[in-house]
Amino acid sequence: MTKPSVAIVYHSGYGHTKKLAESVLEGVQESNKATGILISVDDVDSHWEDLDHATAIIFGAPTYMGSVSAGFWIFAEKTSKRWMEMKWKDKLAAAFINSGSQNxxxxxxxxxxxxxxxxxxxxxxxxxxxxxxxxxxxxxEDLNRLGAFGGAFAQSNADEGPETAPPKSDRLTAKHLGHRVAEISARWEAGKP
Ligand SMILES: Cc1cc2nc3c(=O)[nH]c(=O)nc-3n(C[C@H](O)[C@H](O)[C@H](O)COP(=O)(O)O)c2cc1C
Structure with a gap:
């Protein structure tokens, strides 16, 4: 059986969230249960087929002005064509979010x-x-140091570049999410009639 595909689609204005996206991909690859593909929202127009084909889509973005970044939301609105056909129905979804403040x-x-x-x-x-x-x-240093349940949360100090922020614990938390979604994707595909 071919491995399911996990697509990671993310926006990152200054590179911090991109680091998390790479950690999520690492988790997918480490699981050996699925293939992973990293898609920046800037390049999404050449990747719609990859998204349509994926068993799972993991969304990632920084928080800008108290909500998801506009860059990510432009992508979200572009998905309305898929919505009209319910093309992504029954795919798995998950998320990782980054921000400057702890909360x-x-x-x-x-x-x-x-x-x-x-x-x-x-x-x-x-x-x-x-x-x-x-x-x-x-x-x-703990995994899930920010104590989230619905997705992988990360925080990047405002005076640090993406080489050091978000810190290792947040990157490992993102990696855990990728690993988990990959494993669940394999189970989800195996259970299909
Ligand atoms: C326009 C803008 C708005 C922001 N708003 C928030 C916010 O509401 N809350 C917060 O904690 N951080 C906020 N930040 C900080 C970013 O979330 C933080 O710098 C993050 O690491 C940026 O990720 P990126 O490098 O992937 O774009 C904001 C940054 C920008 C540029």
Whole structure:
């Protein structure tokens, strides 16, 4: 059986979210259960067939002004042609979000992506991790240090470039999401009649 495809479609204005997207891809590849493809929203017009073909689509964006970045949302609106035909119905969907502040209103961005997936009739895959960094013995090095459930959350210090931000723990959290979606994609395909 051919491996399912997991497409990672992301926007990144300054490179931080791109680093996360690369970590998600690493997780997909490490799983060995699916193939992964990284698609910047800037190049999406040459990748619609890859998205249509994918078993899962993982959305990624920075939070800009309290919601998902406009760059990502231009892509979201372009998907309306797919929506009219319900072309993405029953695909798996998941998300990773980055922001400058620890909170930064990232949940709003996650909800925007969740709504997008539900308009398309997709099936949401959450992070599947317990929260880290939430006790006296915990640390910011923990996986899921920002304690999200619906997707992989990351935070990039405002004075750091994408070489160092978001930090390793957030990149590993993103990698975990890629790994998880790949494994679930394989199970999802295997269970189809
Ligand atoms: C126009 C703009 C708006 C932003 N708004 C927010 C915000 O609402 N909350 C937040 O925490 N960070 C905000 N940030 C910070 C970005 O989320 C942060 O710098 C992120 O790492 C950028 O990712 P990127 O390099 O992939 O574009 C904003 C940055 C820009 C450029």
């Amino acid at each position: 930064g209103d990232k949940l709003q961005s996650l909800h925007a992506m969740f709504n997008l997936s539900q308009q398309h009739g997709m099936i949401w895959v959450g992070l599947g991790l317990m929260p880290g960094n939430n006790s006296s013995t915990a640390s910011i």
